Amino acid sequence: MKLTLNWLKEFVDLRDAPEKLAETLTMAGLEVESLAPARAPDGSEDWIFELAVTPNRGDCLGVIGIAREIAALKAGRMKAPARKPAVQKANANAPVKVEIQSPRACQRYSAQAVESIRLRPSPDWLRFRLEAAGIRAINNVVDITNYVMVETAQPLHAFDLERLDAKRIVVRQAKEIATFVTLDEVERRLAPEDLLICDGDVPVALAGVMGGRDSEVHQGTTAVLLESARFDPATVRRTAKRLGLHSEASHRFERGVDPEGTVAALERAVALLQEIAGGNTFGGIIDRYPRPPAPAAIAVRHARVSEIVGVDIKPAEIEKNLKALGCKVQATKAALKVTPPTYRGDLTREADLIEELARVHGYDKIPSTLPRALLSGKPDARLRADRGVRSYLVGEGLVEAIHLPFTSADINRRFPGLLAGEKPVAILNPLVQESAEMRLSLVPGLIEDLKVNLAQRAEGFAAFALNKVFYLDTKDEPAERYHLAALLYGRRGRRGLRAEEAPFGFLDAKGLVEGILDGRGGEWSWNAADPPAFLHPGRAARLAAGRAELGYVGEIHPDLAEELSLGRCLTFELDFGKLLQYLSPELAVRSLPRFPSVERDLAMVVDDAFPAQRIIDWIKDLRNVLIEKVEVFDQYRGASIPEGKKSLAFSISYRAQDRTLTDTEVQTVHQELVARLGEVFGAQLRG
Amino acid sequence: MNESLERLKEEVAGRLSRSVSEAEVEQLRVEYLGRKGTVTGLLRGLKDVAPEERPQRGEELNRLRAFIEERIAGCLESLKAEKRSKALTEERVDITLPGSRRERGRVHPLTMVVDEIVDVFSAMGFEIARGPDIEDDYHNFEALNMPKDHPARDMQDTFFVAAERLLRTHTSPVQIHVMESRKPPLQIIVPGAVYRHDDDATHSPMFHQVEGFMVDRGIAFTDLKGVLTHVLRQIFSADARVRFRPSFFPFTEPSAEVDIGCVICDGKGALRDSHACRVCKGTGWLEILGSGMIDPEVFRFVGYDAEKFSGFAFGMGVERIAMLKYGVEDIRLFFQNDLRFLRQFPSF
Numbered sequence A: 001m002k003l004t005l006n007w008l009k010e011f012v013d014l015r016d017a018p019e020k021l022a023e024t025l026t027m028a029g030l031e032v033e034s035l036a037p038a039r040a041p042d043g044s045e046d047w048i049f050e051l052a053v054t055p056n057r058g059d060c061l062g063v064i065g066i067a068r069e070i071a072a073l074k075a076g077r078m079k080a081p082a083r084k085p086a087v088q089k090a091n092a093n094a095p096v097k098v099e100i101q102s103p104r105a106c107q108r109y110s111a112q113a114v115e116s117i118r119l120r121p122s123p124d125w126l127r128f129r130l131e132a133a134g135i136r137a138i139n140n141v142v143d144i145t146n147y148v149m150v151e152t153a154q155p156l157h158a159f160d161l162e163r164l165d166a167k168r169i170v171v172r173q174a175k176e177i178a179t180f181v182t183l184d185e186v187e188r189r190l191a192p193e194d195l196l197i198c199d200g201d202v203p204v205a206l207a208g209v210m211g212g213r214d215s216e217v218h219q220g221t222t223a224v225l226l227e228s229a230r231f232d233p234a235t236v237r238r239t240a241k242r243l244g245l246h247s248e249a250s251h252r253f254e255r256g257v258d259p260e261g262t263v264a265a266l267e268r269a270v271a272l273l274q275e276i277a278g279g280n281t282f283g284g285i286i287d288r289y290p291r292p293p294a295p296a297a298i299a300v301r302h303a304r305v306s307e308i309v310g311v312d313i314k315p316a317e318i319e320k321n322l323k324a325l326g327c328k329v330q331a332t333k334a335a336l337k338v339t340p341p342t343y344r345g346d347l348t349r350e351a352d353l354i355e356e357l358a359r360v361h362g363y364d365k366i367p368s369t370l371p372r373a374l375l376s377g378k379p380d381a382r383l384r385a386d387r388g389v390r391s392y393l394v395g396e397g398l399v400e401a402i403h404l405p406f407t408s409a410d411i412n413r414r415f416p417g418l419l420a421g422e423k424p425v426a427i428l429n430p431l432v433q434e435s436a437e438m439r440l441s442l443v444p445g446l447i448e449d450l451k452v453n454l455a456q457r458a459e460g461f462a463a464f465a466l467n468k469v470f471y472l473d474t475k476d477e478p479a480e481r482y483h484l485a486a487l488l489y490g491r492r493g494r495r496g497l498r499a500e501e502a503p504f505g506f507l508d509a510k511g512l513v514e515g516i517l518d519g520r521g522g523e524w525s526w527n528a529a530d531p532p533a534f535l536h537p538g539r540a541a542r543l544a545a546g547r548a549e550l551g552y553v554g555e556i557h558p559d560l561a562e563e564l565s566l567g568r569c570l571t572f573e574l575d576f577g578k579l580l581q582y583l584s585p586e587l588a589v590r591s592l593p594r595f596p597s598v599e600r601d602l603a604m605v606v607d608d609a610f611p612a613q614r615i616i617d618w619i620k621d622l623r624n625v626l627i628e629k630v631e632v633f634d635q636y637r638g639a640s641i642p643e644g645k646k647s648l649a650f651s652i653s654y655r656a657q658d659r660t661l662t663d664t665e666v667q668t669v670h671q672e673l674v675a676r677l678g679e680v681f682g683a684q685l686r687g
Numbered sequence B: 001m002n003e004s005l006e007r008l009k010e011e012v013a014g015r016l017s018r019s020v021s022e023a024e025v026e027q028l029r030v031e032y033l034g035r036k037g038t039v040t041g042l043l044r045g046l047k048d049v050a051p052e053e054r055p056q057r058g059e060e061l062n063r064l065r066a067f068i069e070e071r072i073a074g075c076l077e078s079l080k081a082e083k084r085s086k087a088l089t090e091e092r093v094d095i096t097l098p099g100s101r102r103e104r105g106r107v108h109p110l111t112m113v114v115d116e117i118v119d120v121f122s123a124m125g126f127e128i129a130r131g132p133d134i135e136d137d138y139h140n141f142e143a144l145n146m147p148k149d150h151p152a153r154d155m156q157d158t159f160f161v162a163a164e165r166l167l168r169t170h171t172s173p174v175q176i177h178v179m180e181s182r183k184p185p186l187q188i189i190v191p192g193a194v195y196r197h198d199d200d201a202t203h204s205p206m207f208h209q210v211e212g213f214m215v216d217r218g219i220a221f222t223d224l225k226g227v228l229t230h231v232l233r234q235i236f237s238a239d240a241r242v243r244f245r246p247s248f249f250p251f252t253e254p255s256a257e258v259d260i261g262c263v264i265c266d267g268k269g270a271l272r273d274s275h276a277c278r279v280c281k282g283t284g285w286l287e288i289l290g291s292g293m294i295d296p297e298v299f300r301f302v303g304y305d306a307e308k309f310s311g312f313a314f315g316m317g318v319e320r321i322a323m324l325k326y327g328v329e330d331i332r333l334f335f336q337n338d339l340r341f342l343r344q345f346p347s348f
């Protein structure tokens, strides 16, 4: 809402300079967004105020409403209302009949015919104020309707009277009328519940939203019918929103106009038409007001005001301030009976009036207190886990990334997340088509980051994301999961003198996941079968706990990497929410062994595809109490090893709980193990 | 001591003092004290000395041997010390060279800000609650006193995923979820992502909020002021100026917008070069959070007795706070994950 200071001064004697007034308004909830000096066409000094009016204050979408607010805040005094033009009530000669068929959607409809108008540009002072208010000047008739709207917050519409053939205004729902051509010459499709102003059977305006092409004021107009109505806010809003026709008028109707203000606005417009456009009224004001609302009194309890605000606002102040806001106040024993003015449709409950009282009292005059402590806070397990895993990955050199969750259908097809076949959540009104779905996986976001950083000549890239992914569950309902994903590319970053780091490989990615699981108990298994299609089939694994799929780790498929113009990228993605459920909540520390262990190594030459874990699992399955630990520590292919084979080296740690093992004892057990491994796996062994 | 032994003693002392290496000293030890050494030879010749002279001669030779041994030990020690001190000089490193390490990662700056806010509230006994990003119309709007066709919905342009399903436009629906399942007293904060159909340098279609609320018997607007003033002074600075001004949110009444004195121009509205401060648009104040006393209508939706309980709620934008704290001018930087940006923040 924009207006000029001099316009305001027509209604209120101001106490303060413009800057001080702006401060007062801002601190009362009418935020002044800008204040700029201006010069009126007559050379006088003026100021342009821009106010942010909250949706509950439709009354402040007019100069008079703001003047009233200033008076209520004691920053000025309302002036006596100016001259009243002599307007007669409607008589038998009224040139137009008005009928409201939808009284719920149109509470009041007032109209006035004005003839002998000379259509021409408006005078400079009017154009200046209108343009200061952000409205383009068009011609004196249209400008006057807009001027009165900005002044009174009551939108007006002018029909060319001669183009209303039936001379019978009918306010009704569109129902069977399917289309209507608005004054911007666009044919609009109507919904049955849209409210129309019709001339007989012919629609001439979309009530409160936009007039029609065929009844618009035009070059040859000499007589108009001025409309000043109170339309139902929700009805106007639905139509305006559906058709994308937001206007100064619909904006005000949506916020509710004063049902008691329609006639005053008409009178003001008539006075201006007489003054500026040479118009003459004929037929008096037509006013249909089927069911004037009975103002309901609201009980305001002094004790309740103090309870909510926290300070004792004295009954006398309550009464005085409510009256200053235009309320009628009647004191009873239990409470004040308060009837708000008709232009404050937002005040319907005690809570609304308490807010008004706090506001007028001044928030800055209300002290600060600290509430009595509630000692019921609990630490948050998820927060601890999030912080823990972040700090681990940061220590490992990974940077945390945060992404918008939107992606394209194509990306979701390529990166379907942990469980193939899950359906993505689609956005009905995306900003752009490339972001029409919610991500199924965090990995594409990280790949985007990698590209951004490669374009900036980053040499290596290691990043992670801890965030939600979205999918449709088995009942096609949108659902969410909390994922952790990482992407590794190139070499690990180093600081200091130049030194070679090996490029990231599969084991680096797997190692990061193992680091998360380390010391957490739980039974995890890695499985090479059925890797996700976007991963290298030979360099990918799934992580599971029993039957529960927890995630995957692997190298991005070379075809896909090539398509994205990237080299080798390693990634992992975990269902972090689920993983947390499988982490043992309790830690039990074993006492340290009392007797030393003895280490023996063994190396086996096996087929290239033979998984090392099979040997470890087989040895563990022996459940030999002397075997404490088995680890693979080397894998070798090369000169001394035949084609298609590899050598795996294991270290086995032997220990007894009750004695120090002798060399011979260990030697016997170890030789037997080596011999059995040879039999079972047919491998060449060196023990 | 006879003259020849005296000469021998001087000769040894002289040669030892001129020797420059352990090997040279070792050589001298062999020459004088070794199996065929001079002193050893003299000792061996004792048997040929007249018996009455033998004790004295023996004692003299033993003293000579002890003297030589002592000198050799001393000589070796000083040579070793000299060598160590030379080595210490030679092994000196250039401490101005950079330390050698793997590059550490970074926590995202938005995470840092959320963590900081969460810690402030945790210290006051607030608990964390979370909710879905994909909400229904009821929790996001209806139960927050924003019925369909309410103009307040204009303030929150919405992404829809189905007729009644949407990406939450604020974290406030979590208020409803919590109050539906729990009874007061409650003091809760809700960090999370929210979505608006908007995209430019100051608006991102996704951003983050921290919502909070407190409900109990006898909670008043003065408490809202007290708690939020305390929190903002923790987040910004202990002497931050805080102001509350009336505003409108459908789910609070009274509602308040909370401003802090501009951190860029120090609340003056103008910079040192007397140009108006762009960040606060010359007002000296920055809008930092929205708040208010929870509307009785919201309590009605969750089945609380508004005559018995009262409470306040608030919400703050994480990106906005991060932008102000770190002087970031374009919100989109937070989501481009450019390492040149992220690495400007400390690693813990």
Ligand SMILES: [Zn+2]
Pocket (backbone or CB within 6 Å): B262, B263, B264, B265, B266, B267, B268, B269, B270, B277, B278, B279, B280, B281, B282, B283, B284, B285
């Ligand atoms: Zn500033």
